[in-house]
Amino acid sequence: MALLLLLVVTSALPPAAASVRNTSAGCAIIRPPRDGGIRYRGLTQEQIRSVQVLPVDYEIEYICRGNRVIVGPKVRKCLPNGTWTDLSQHSRCLLLCARVWTSLENGQVSHWPLGPPVEGTALHYTCLPGFILIGRNSTHCNKMGKWDTPKPVCHLSLLGTQSLQQ
Structure with a gap:
């Protein structure tokens, strides 16, 4: 499923863009903050359960449960080197x-x-x-x-x- 998702994303690129694009498979799934979750845009629940790697440029959004708010980066993006943006800054779900x-x-x-x-x-x-x-x-x-x-x-x-x- 991850390979199919990656193929769909890279096949939509023009040939010139595909040739200069890093060939990294993408980024490994990361864990949400405690008392929080992750919103995966454009993926079904079944796809989320089966995917291990998300494609380059894919963005995830942290969401919090209950009366909590995100402190730190709310959105992370998969970089061409296979890491997520702002990993040095922790995202936490804290009570308001x-x-x-x-x-x-x-x-x-x-x-x-x-x-x-x-x-x-x-x-x-x-x-x-x-x-x-x-x-x-x-x-x-x-x-x-x-x-x-x-x-x-x-x-x-x-x-x-x-x-x-x-």
Whole structure:
């Protein structure tokens, strides 16, 4: 089946393109990230189960289960040398934490790393001048997809800017 798939792809090329194209058989099937899967475009379930090698230039797309998002490359392409693009960068399916925590009325929220708030993300809260922070000034998204501390609030201060940490 893999040979047939490769023949279909290479036979569709003009003769000049076929002669300069690497003759590599393609790329071996790779495993999806934990809690994820792979979308194989244009292949039936039966073809996916039987194929061992995908042709050069074929693209796969990672998908995640449940309330998870891809962190890292979402799409990989088979290169002429028989490897997939961006293999040095891991793709992971991580739980998404509530986005409502990424904003703060009368304050600012900075987070690391940049991107969607997934497990491992840290948020740091500060209030605008004239407001005080009630609660913790930071929180982390844990492996359960929950923030580890209650969301703080910024209250108007009559004494100036300060922080009241609980």
